[in-house]
Amino acid sequence: MARCRRPAGPFRGVRLAAAGRSPTAILKAMDTIKFGALCWNQYTDWPSLREAGIRADRLGYDTLWTWDHLYPIVGDSRGPILEGWLVLAGWAAATERVRIGLMVGANTFRNPALVAKMATTLDHLSGGRAILGIGAAWFEEEHVAFGIEFGSGPPERLRWLGEALPIMRGMLDGTEPTATGPRYTSRATRNLPPPIQAHLPLLIGGGGERVTLKLVARWADMNNVGGGIESVRRKEAILRQHCEAVGRDHREIERTTGIGAVVIRDSRAEAERVFRAIFEHNGRAGSGRISRSGRRRTWPRCSRRTWRSATGTSSPASRRPTTRSRWSGS
Secondary structure, eight states: OEEEOOOSSOOTTOOOSOTTOOHHHHHHHHTTEEEEEEOOOBSOOHHHHHHHHHHHHHHTOSEEEEOOOSSOSSSOTTSOBOOHHHHHHHHHHHOSSOEEEETTEEGGGSOHHHHHHHHHHHHHHTTSOEEEEEEOOOOHHHHHHHTOOOOSSHHHHHHHHHHHHHHHHHHHHTOOOOEEOSSOEESSOOOSSOOSSSSOOEEEEOOOTTTHHHHHHHHOSEEEEOSOHHHHHHHHHHHHHHHHHHTOOGGGSEEEEOOOOOOOOSSHHHHHHHHHHHHHHTTTGGGTOBOTTSOBOOOOOOOSSOOOOSSOOOOGGGGSOOBOOOOOOO
């Protein structure tokens, strides 16, 4: 997931949306790009996932993320998946520098005051490296299976998210928020000890133009959208309009986007072989299997480019796809 400064090493095949710009201008832009690793917590075990996080930290990635899902979202949903917040806690103990968060948390799963408390505790476990990622949620199958209320549709879930955000932000900032519902209530809720960070960042996932980006403009420190460069450009323009409407400087909000599942090898053939093996392992995603909910969940084929390995290694952790992000909202 691209955000800011690049790790060292050759990045052949990486293209910037910079038509008509000089090489010098492109390099200056690259200096403001960060890279985050999104490590899938499905179809894996904890030793492998722990090592993937350690490796991302050691390689110099700026952020480290995982999903907040209870069933796999790539391939067959009947496979294994580890719970997201506890994965973050494990990474907090195993890493030293990289910032950590969910991409993104499902607002429907937990009370927002509890989520703020969990994010605060994660900030202490990690020495001030936590990011609170949150979205409206989208995967109905897991809600039904676990008995979690899913709401009547995206509009209702976005209303719930709109109620949750001021509670979360208030607790993180120590303002002891009070809320009267209709979905969530709180009463001068204390959050002690406070986060280590003076301002623990809140990331909202989603690019919905009428509701989600309005919430971003009002509450978020970071925003994650997807859909390709033209979609990102459109969302950027609309977010700026929403920021102007609420009197906020859009430059206060960090933009993030997912760049897909990336495999880096010395040849195209080897990259495609590893890519196919990854998705076959993840619930045979490449075969187009259908989950119990009837959703066909497959991932795109490997890029036709050839990348040269930036690390010169083929360890199991390096084969894990680490840059795919999900988002929610309307």
